[in-house]
Amino acid sequence: MRVADLIAYLEELAPPALAESYDNVGLLCGHPEAAITGVYCVLDCLPERVQEAIDRGCNVVVAHHPLIFKGIRRIDARHWTGRALELAIKHDVALYAIHTNLDNVLPGVNTMLARRIGLLTEQIRPLRPMQGQLLGLATFVPAADAPRVLQACWAAGAGQVGQYHNCAFQTEGQGFFTPGTGTNPHTGQVGRPEQTQELRLELLVPAHRQRAVLAALKASHPYEEVAYYLYPLQNTWQDHGAGAVADLPTPLPFADFLRQVCQGLGIGHVRHTEPGPGKLVRRVAVCGGAGAFLLDDAKRAGADVLLTGDVKHHEFLEATTGTVFVDVGHYESERLVADELALKIKEKFATFAVHLPEPGQVQSPVHWFTL
Ligand SMILES: [Zn+2]
Structure with missing residues (x-):
């Protein structure tokens, strides 16, 4: 099986044309004609992950976040980006990024997230359907x-x-x-x-x-x-778009909903805005990564909550009525992507091994200190 066969499958799953214009998805390094010895799925393509791929005999790393994003002018091994690239090139490891194209497709990142927190799968639809x-x-x-x-x-x-x-x-x-x-x-x-x-x-x-x-x-x-x-x-395309929205099977008091989110995502804390007294959560909007820009869409969709990561102070201030922000963390909202991608690739290809970092090998770059 060639790298090109894997790329064809991934691009069927998440067409690169559906990526945002600022993004840099696809094959970032390597040769499409190379034979695949194994695939390593990760969220971030850090040098440690590339080394782990090499150690496991994998010559393809599929990452959600593109290692080369805004363009680079030099491969400087003093920076982690340069080290990861240097390692990949030295060891003939192909690097592939599947980022906002996987965010914008259904099923994609937001379907994975919606399922994990217990939303009704059959209801999942894009929060901001695509235009043009x-x-x-x-x-x-x-x-x-x-x-x-x-x-x-x-x-x-x-x-x-x-x-x-x-x-x-x-x-x-x-x-x-x-x-x-x-x-x-x-x-x-x-x-x-x-x-x-x-x-x-x-x-x-x-x-x-x-x-x-x-x-x-x-x-x-x-x-x-x-x-x-x-x-x-001029039609909006209802099939794909940013974020996702769906209902819970039964409305939950806000604190019970947060408990369910923490269990579903395997996390111990979330940040959120004031829910108001007796807040019930029925409809939930989600966006893996940084999705605060979807607050107005979540309000229009009648969502009780917008669950995402990376919410900034001034964005929290906007959620004063109706829709409550729940910020689970960028890493926490997307770490499931590597697992789900590995599952899909395994299902599709039986001729090479698909590996993931061991539990505990990867953690959020953000650590919490609590008294
Ligand atoms: Zn992200």
Whole structure:
């Protein structure tokens, strides 16, 4: 199995096109054609983690946080980033980052987090659905060829509306064309105006599937010159986006909810804003990492709580009514990502070992002192 096979799977799971524009996801170091000896899944690609990967015979490290994020000008082994890169390059270890693309897909980081704290799995939906990620495709095809063209476009990723697959719309009409010199028309003759019965097929296409869908359309369509319209849509894409929201199976008093969160995430403390007297928690918004920017979305969704990490003082001050901030810590909200990724990769590939750091080998960079 090659690194490229693993990348193909990870990019199916979390298409890089769904990453935020500031992010740096994908293969950061290494060769896609290298044969995989083992995969090591981590949250942060620290030099210690790269060394552990080498010690376990793994030549791929899959990390949530990109080791190279804002760009680097030198590989300086005096800094941990440089040391991690130096180690990886010296030992032929490929580094792969699956970051905000895994945050923005469902199921992804936020589904993992929502499950761990006991939200209703079947309800999980994006808190801030994506914009500008959907295209409309209309094409014109003889009726006899329409089923084949539709099947090809569906198989390439078109025609999904929420949980409905293989969606399309068709109308009958007349197509007009005159084949020019040098053409080899499916119907009609060179130089003679032609009018033929056609179907207009319309489908939704996620922007990141555009190339695959157009290739499938052209390969399956009988005409040598395929007529189609591809246009951007203003629709929000309900399937993916930032954060997630869902209800608890039964509403819980605020303190009981926090107990459930601590148990689910294996933590002993959280920070939170004032819940007010008798606060019941029914609907919960979550965002792994730093998700305070989603407070207004959480309020609009009617969430009683926004659970995330890295909440700053002035952000806490914004949560004065309705939605209570629960800050479990950045590391604590995302450490489950490595475990879940390892599980998924193991399920998919049986030909190489998938390892995780031992319990206790990794800890939050933030330590707590309590009297
Ligand atoms: Zn993070």
